[in-house]
Amino acid sequence: MTLLSGLIFTIGLGLLLIVVIKSLIFEQVLTGGIGSIILEQAPNDVGTANIVSSVLLAYRGLDTLGELTVLFVAATAVGLVLGQPRPDAPRDPDAGFILRSAADLLFPFMIILGAYIILHGHLTPGGGFQGGAILAAAFFIPILASPSSPLNHKVSSLVEGLAGSAFILIGLLALFDKGYFLAPLLGTGEVGELFSAGSLPLLYLAVGLKVGAELAGLLARLHETEV
Amino acid sequence: MLFWIALISVVVMLSAAVAVLLLENYLAATAALSVVSLALSVLFIVLQAPDVALTEAAVGAGVSSVILAITLRRVGLWKIEGEK
Numbered sequence: 001m002t003l004l005s006g007l008i009f010t011i012g013l014g015l016l017l018i019v020v021i022k023s024l025i026f027e028q029v030l031t032g033g034i035g036s037i038i039l040e041q042a043p044n045d046v047g048t049a050n051i052v053s054s055v056l057l058a059y060r061g062l063d064t065l066g067e068l069t070v071l072f073v074a075a076t077a078v079g080l081v082l083g084q085p086r087p088d089a090p091r092d093p094d095a096g097f098i099l100r101s102a103a104d105l106l107f108p109f110m111i112i113l114g115a116y117i118i119l120h121g122h123l124t125p126g127g128g129f130q131g132g133a134i135l136a137a138a139f140f141i142p143i144l145a146s147p148s149s150p151l152n153h154k155v156s157s158l159v160e161g162l163a164g165s166a167f168i169l170i171g172l173l174a175l176f177d178k179g180y181f182l183a184p185l186l187g188t189g190e191v192g193e194l195f196s197a198g199s200l201p202l203l204y205l206a207v208g209l210k211v212g213a214e215l216a217g218l219l220a221r222l223h224e225t226e227v
Numbered sequence: 228m229l230f231w232i233a234l235i236s237v238v239v240m241l242s243a244a245v246a247v248l249l250l251e252n253y254l255a256a257t258a259a260l261s262v263v264s265l266a267l268s269v270l271f272i273v274l275q276a277p278d279v280a281l282t283e284a285a286v287g288a289g290v291s292s293v294i295l296a297i298t299l300r301r302v303g304l305w306k307i308e309g310e311k
Contacts, residue, residue, distance in 0.1 A: 052278045125277035133285035215290055222297045
């Protein structure tokens with residue numbers, strides 16, 4: 001019975017997809033519309049070499065704030081459900097030699113890679129979310145290797161809160177200065193330089209720190225509260 | 228050349244996705260799910276979307292697999308074959 005209803009649901013979903021795909025007009029979506037306008041105007045408007053980050057932070061900056069909020073709510077819910085670990089809770093023993101040495105070796109390189117991806121978000125592919133995920137992984141691997149030295153949750157929460165408020169503060173500054181929330185500030189600069197695109201690198205730094213601290217705290221909390 | 232890379236990544240993706248459904252071991256299924264994301268990120272690079280590819284590799288293959296694996300450990304389904 002369950003199998004049959006699942007089959008019927010799948011067939012219905014397939015038919016719906018066929019109808020939706022048949023009614024799409026691919027040529028119009030690809031050639032016209034807002035995409036070509038943004039491709040043309042973004043380097044002059046915002047000054048980013050990477051068009052995607054100009055859309056993410058300048059044209060649709062509010063959506064990025066929404067994404068950050070979703071992530072924040074998810075991390076808060078995980079913290080609420082899991083709660084604090086008991087102080088006398090048994091901890092896992094340290095991991096084997098390979099994981100411990102690999103954690104020591106990898107940590108600086110992963111930090112550098114994450115920082116590079118965040119700081120070059122307006123020039124090359126990548127940005128706050130991707131770099132933040134790498135930073136979180138960099139802080140999580142040492143926890144896996146030696147569970148006896150846990151992540152400092154106070155520091156990670158502090159970084160997360162400060163980065164989130166910095167994002168909103170930059171947006172509010174733009175609101176007072178230019179009249180639009182999260183409008184790009186500080187001019188555009190030379191396209192392709194590290195210090196260009198105005199306030200976008202600052203926004204990406206805030207996004208990266210927030211995502212990194214949040215994900216690292218979430219992973220550490222999942223790992224350390226005992227079963 | 229690009230066609231073959233895309234074809235290989237699609238084949239890897241589909242077989243890993245079927246493997247997720249068929250594998251009995253949850254930990255192995257999580258690893259197969261991570262392979263789906265990795266092959267998908269290769270496909271995104273072929274489609275000239277490096278931003279999405281980075282996100283897929285970092286979040287899809289990395290963080291979400293780790294979260295799934297830790298959750299398996301918490302609910303007691305973390306079993307490696309031969310270990311009863």
